[in-house]
Amino acid sequence: DQQVKQNSPSLSVQEGRISILNCDYTNSMFDYFLWYKKYPAEGPTFLISISSIKDKNEDGRFTVFLNKSAKHLSLHIVPSQPGDSAVYFCAASARNAGNMLTFGGGTRLMVKP
Amino acid sequence: DAGVIQSPRHEVTEMGQEVTLRCKPISGHNSLFWYRQTMMRGLELLIYFNNNVPIDDSGMPEDRFSAKMPNASFSTLKIQPSEPRDSAVYFCASSPTGREGLLTKETQYFGPGTRLLVL
Numbered sequence: 191d192q193q194v195k196q197n198s199p200s201l202s203v204q205e206g207r208i209s210i211l212n213c214d215y216t217n218s219m220f221d222y223f224l225w226y227k228k229y230p231a232e233g234p235t236f237l238i239s240i241s242s243i244k245d246k247n248e249d250g251r252f253t254v255f256l257n258k259s260a261k262h263l264s265l266h267i268v269p270s271q272p273g274d275s276a277v278y279f280c281a282a283s284a285r286n287a288g289n290m291l292t293f294g295g296g297t298r299l300m301v302k303p
Numbered sequence: 304d305a306g307v308i309q310s311p312r313h314e315v316t317e318m319g320q321e322v323t324l325r326c327k328p329i330s331g332h333n334s335l336f337w338y339r340q341t342m343m344r345g346l347e348l349l350i351y352f353n354n355n356v357p358i359d360d361s362g363m364p365e366d367r368f369s370a371k372m373p374n375a376s377f378s379t380l381k382i383q384p385s386e387p388r389d390s391a392v393y394f395c396a397s398s399p400t401g402r403e404g405l406l407t408k409e410t411q412y413f414g415p416g417t418r419l420l421v422l
Binding site: 196224226231232233234235236239279288289290291292293294295296 | 307334336338344345346347348351353358359394396398410411412413414415416
């Protein structure tokens with residue numbers, strides 16, 4: 191039973207447009223959420239995070255939105271660039287689980303020039 | 304800092320053989336995680352060590368898998384005997400502190416992974 195789900199395995203976007211990646215979770219104990227980015231042949235790297243006390247966090251072209259009532263978060267990339275093409279993983283941390291993370295299955299983003 | 308180091312980067316073996324994957328965490332990090340990435344299941348946590356002690360191994364698929372952390376700078380993940388369904392990319396990650404570190408963005412740092420193919 192996956193507690194963190196990314197229902198879209200892939201997404202294709204034109205350069206300059208907005209990319210929206212979605213993530214749903216089921217565990218109400220999750221109170222901190224992260225997005226990781228992974229290029230081929232490399233390990234995932236941290237991108238942006240959000241605490242459950244917030245509903246939005248912005249870092250340059252990247253914004254994460256959290257809807258706690260819907261148990262849903264999304265990552266917006268504006269404007270999208272070809273270098274953003276990668277696999278994006280959503281991850282969640284529960285308040286009683288130290289620094290353990292539960293990851294979603296990932297979404298492959300392709301930004302076309 | 305060299306980051307998390309994993310070896311080998313690629314491993315091809317035959318069914319039934321023993322496979323040992325190695326990880327050197329970032330110096331000073333006291334948490335270490337082993338993950339497996341597959342197309343079907345995404346990124347799954349296999350086992351988590353804190354201060355060299357296994358804390359949660361509920362993700363270890365079965366008895367064929369074992370992990371050790373004999374000291375703060377080295378961990379191994381062993382599969383014996385290996386099976387074709389074990390083919391995946393295995394990642395090691397380390398983290399500097401507990402939850403306080405997570406909340407200050409000192410999040411998990413991943414190695415480059417070991418791509419395992421069991422024939």
